[in-house]
Amino acid sequence: xxxxxxxxxxxxxxxxxxxxxxxxxxxxxxxxxxxxxxxxxxxxxxxxxxxxxxxxxxxxxxxxxxxxxxxxxxxxxxxxxxxxxxxxxxxxxxxxxxxxxxxxxxxxxxxxxxxxxxxxxxxxxxxxxxxxxxxxxxxxxxxxxxxxxxxxxxxxxxxxxxxxxxxxxxxxxxxxxxxxxxxxxxxxxxxxxxxxxxxxxxxxxxxxxxxxxxxxxxxxxxxxxxxxxxxxxxxxxxxxxxxxxxxxxxxxxxxxxxxxxxxxxxxxxxxxxxxxxxxxxxxxxxxxxxxxxxxxxxxxxxxxxxxxxxxxxxxxxxxxxxxxxxxxxxxxxxxxxxxxxxxxxxxxxxxxxxxxxxxxxxxxxxxxxxxxxxxxxxxxxxxxxxxxxxxxxxxxxxxxxxxxxxxxxxxxxxxxxxxxxxxxxxxxxxxxxxxxxxxxxxxxxxxxxxxxxxxxxxxxxxxxxxxxxxxxxxxxxxxxxxxxxxxxxxxxxxxxxxxxxxxxxxxxxxxxxxxxxxxxxxxxxxxxxxxxxxxxxxxxxxxxxxxxxxxxxxxxxxxxxxxxxxxxxxxxxxxxxxxxxxxxxxxxxxxxxxxxxxxxxxxxxxxxxxxxxxxxxxxxxxxxxxxxxxxxxxxxxxxxxxxxxxxxxxxxxxxxxxxxxxxxxxxxxxxxxxxxxxxxxxxxxxxxxxxxxxxxxxxxxxxxxxxxxxxxxxxxxxxxxxxxxxxxxxxxxxxxxxxxxxxxxxxxxxxxxxxxx
DNA sequence: GTTCTAGAAC
DNA sequence: GTTCTAGAAC
Numbered sequence: 001x002x003x004x005x006x007x008x009x010x011x012x013x014x015x016x017x018x019x020x021x022x023x024x025x026x027x028x029x030x031x032x033x034x035x036x037x038x039x040x041x042x043x044x045x046x047x048x049x050x051x052x053x054x055x056x057x058x059x060x061x062x063x064x065x066x067x068x069x070x071x072x073x074x075x076x077x078x079x080x081x082x083x084x085x086x087x088x089x090x091x092x093x094x095x096x097x098x099x100x101x102x103x104x105x106x107x108x109x110x111x112x113x114x115x116x117x118x119x120x121x122x123x124x125x126x127x128x129x130x131x132x133x134x135x136x137x138x139x140x141x142x143x144x145x146x147x148x149x150x151x152x153x154x155x156x157x158x159x160x161x162x163x164x165x166x167x168x169x170x171x172x173x174x175x176x177x178x179x180x181x182x183x184x185x186x187x188x189x190x191x192x193x194x195x196x197x198x199x200x201x202x203x204x205x206x207x208x209x210x211x212x213x214x215x216x217x218x219x220x221x222x223x224x225x226x227x228x229x230x231x232x233x234x235x236x237x238x239x240x241x242x243x244x245x246x247x248x249x250x251x252x253x254x255x256x257x258x259x260x261x262x263x264x265x266x267x268x269x270x271x272x273x274x275x276x277x278x279x280x281x282x283x284x285x286x287x288x289x290x291x292x293x294x295x296x297x298x299x300x301x302x303x304x305x306x307x308x309x310x311x312x313x314x315x316x317x318x319x320x321x322x323x324x325x326x327x328x329x330x331x332x333x334x335x336x337x338x339x340x341x342x343x344x345x346x347x348x349x350x351x352x353x354x355x356x357x358x359x360x361x362x363x364x365x366x367x368x369x370x371x372x373x374x375x376x377x378x379x380x381x382x383x384x385x386x387x388x389x390x391x392x393x394x395x396x397x398x399x400x401x402x403x404x405x406x407x408x409x410x411x412x413x414x415x416x417x418x419x420x421x422x423x424x425x426x427x428x429x430x431x432x433x434x435x436x437x438x439x440x441x442x443x444x445x446x447x448x449x450x451x452x453x454x455x456x457x458x459x460x461x462x463x464x465x466x467x468x469x470x471x472x473x474x475x476x477x478x479x480x481x482x483x484x485x486x487x488x489x490x491x492x493x494x495x496x497x498x499x500x501x502x503x504x505x506x507x508x509x510x511x512x513x514x515x516x517x518x519x520x521x522x523x524x525x526x527x528x529x530x531x532x533x534x535x536x537x538x539x540x541x542x543x544x545x546x547x548x549x550x551x552x553x554x555x556x557x558x559x560x561x562x563x564x565x566x567x568x569x570x571x572x573x574x575x576x577x578x579x580x581x582x583x584x585x586x587x588x589x590x591x592x593x594x595x596x597x598x599x600x601x602x603x604x605x606x607x608x609x610x611x612x613x614x615x616x617x618x619x620x621x622x623x624x625x626x627x628x629x630x631x632x633x634x635x636x637x638x639x640x641x642x643x644x645x646x647x648x649x650x651x652x653x654x655x656x657x658x659x660x661x662x663x664x665x666x667x668x669x670x671x672x673x674x675x676x677x678x679x680x681x682x683x684x685x686x687x688x689x690x691x692x693x694x695x696x697x698x699x700x701x702x703x704x705x706x707x708x709x710x711x712x713x714x715x716x717x718x719x720x721x722x723x724x725x726x727x728x729x730x731x732x733x734x735x736x737x738x739x740x741x742x743x744x745x746x747x748x749x750x751x752x753x754x755x756x757x
Numbered sequence: 758g759t760t761c762t763a764g765a766a767c
Numbered sequence: 768g769t770t771c772t773a774g775a776a777c
Contacts, residue, residue: 553758553777554777555758555759555777556758558758559758586758586759587758587759648758649758650758666759668759669771669772669773670772670773721766721770721771721772722771722772723770723771
């Protein structure tokens with residue numbers, strides 16, 4: 001929405017249906033901040049009714065709040081009810097404000113208790129005068145009584161927020177509400193956060209999706225019993241400073257500390273998150289319009305390649321021009337606000353002060369990679385301590401504009417122990433400030449190119465961290481695993497976003513330095529560049545064999561998405577278990593063609609498979625066989641083969657179970673045929689044997705496969721083109737080659753085995 | 758992975 | 768003129 005319509009909207013008498021938004025949340029959950037954010041950018045007139053200040057700045061009564069709300073509604077204004085409202089009884093009179101002309105919404109700020117307490121404890125000059133240590137006990141007591149709202153109480157819409165990203169989405173939703181717009185009714189967000197969700201599945205789900213956000217509009221969760229509402233959850237990471245300890249001490253004896261139960265559930269831990277400042281727009285005086293275009297363009301390009309990871313543009317001030325420009329452009333481009341959002345705060349204290357956990361932060365560095373200059377660079381070097389300077393020097397001594405370098409933080413760095421930041425990525429952007437080195441003298445053609453390169457380098461660096469960390473828990477690096485078991489934070493080996501760095505890992509992981517500026521005239525496609533520049537560098541940190549890390553286009557994510565959230569794709573899925581999902585191939589290349597997809601995060605393809613996946617391979621094979629047998633039972637003329645593509649086009653390890661008739665209109669070209677009928681197709685039985693004895697599977701590359709002639713899979717006769725081949729195979733009844741008849745590579749119907757073989 | 762299409766092959 | 772492939776775009 002343009003800001004320009006602000007005045008007209010306010011001046012107009014005609015409005016859509018007014019709404020009353022009842023905020024719910026403990027002190028420190030951010031209710032007032034929520035209102036401020038919305039009221040600042042909304043094109044609707046809002047009134048905030050706050051019981052703490054309603055009596056000319058002092059606390060008033062509930063009746064005064066009601067009266068004030070009624071008056072505002074009469075004026076056609078929308079109303080925020082800004083009080084805790086945690087119990088049903090406390091809010092029911094406000095719900096009654098609703099009617100045919102007025103909708104009542106609930107926004108639940110159900111943030112970690114620990115976070116609310118730490119904010120309340122620190123707060124000075126809070127309107128309700130709830131500050132200092134007393135806050136901890138109050139918050140705890142309140143949270144124990146909380147009753148999450150239900151639609152049946154009379155709410156037209158409920159938005160439940162479990163983390164900062166949910167909150168930001170809700171702010172965006174209400175801010176973007178034009179005078180005549182309405183938000184869809186229903187329950188949005190997670191109903192029973194932290195409740196007993198099947199952990200076996202949850203730990204492999206995309207973590208950002210665990211607490212459903214306002215984006216999942218179709219998901220209207222019905223009311224459920226209230227017995228679970230006192231179950232506490234905490235998405236905060238453990239051991240993050242002394243505030244929670246202080247809070248704990250405030251509790252009276254015998255009082256159950258709510259926060260005490262927290263921390264066990266790592267499945268809801270924050271997704272990998274990169275916080276980055278706007279590059280070059282501060283001291284380097286780069287044009288804000290152009291910079292915001294580039295940020296949004298690059299974010300759009302990368303955000304979907306990063307799995308569940310998030311990108312967050314951070315600035316110190318609410319008034320930041322660059323944040324509002326980027327916000328507007330990002331929403332125009334429909335960028336998923338769960339994966340990318342803007343955030344106001346000190347980038348060096350996002351976790352401790354704002355409750356946003358970012359495992360990676362970017363620094364708008366200078367070419368010397370040294371502290372100084374003021375701004376973000378000075379702040380980050382100062383917060384990172386001597387350790388950051390030393391670690392930086394180890395990775396690079398200087399950096400040209402357009403480049404980035406990943407620096408793993410030693411565990412002694414305050415940024416790691418206090419904020420949970422595992423890596424700093426230094427980025428050098430183009431400079432338009434004549435007072436600084438390498439000034440481009442307003443050459444924005446070059447400037448824009450360099451800034452694009454800078455963001456590409458930054459996001460590639462982050463992406464490499466995400467990839468290497470995603471693979472760690474299931475990964476094969478024994479010395480890392482032993483390091484990890486020392487870390488009491490992570491007893492179960494579930495994917496985490498901050499892992500205690502071992503020095504060894506630091507060295508392997510640290511090098512991500514895009515050298516694009518040396519060779520680029522016009523920058524090439526980032527995906528290619530990513531794999532090129534990473535080969536032999538970061539991505540190999542987990543791969544002893546030096547294999548390249550593949551990058552996946554957006555169209556290649558479908559299987560991954562289904563594997564991670566099969567319940568969202570019910571119609572596509574034939575079977576779901578903790579380990580695999582079975583589905584029909586969308587474009588079957590034979591009469592029967594199903595895929596058995598692994599549900600392990602970070603297991604993209606056969607190249608990622610190691611010995612520790614052997615059990616999974618066996619499970620996949622067994623499930624595949626089961627389906628083949630089922631199909632054979634229905635049609636005994638079929639023969640099946642089970643195997644993997646050496647270099648699949650679709651991300652997420654999947655086993656093809658395919659009947660050998662290849663009778664399908666979807667089989668159209670050489671690649672289709674050869675991918676199932678050359679050594680490129682790796683039989684499941686062989687893969688299991690290779691992984692068991694040689695640690696990994698043998699792979700054949702795609703290029704050599706494509707150039708191969710077209711041969712019948714039965715009689716091995718060659719054919720000039722696909723149509724001719726297809727007409728041949730419909731009639732060929734020759735016996736299969738002997739290699740395929742061995743070791744159970746082909747699966748025949750039980751009674752026919754002796755005849756065909 | 759598919760779709761689209763220019764132009765090569767027939 | 769039609770069939771088919773292969774590369775680009777998605």
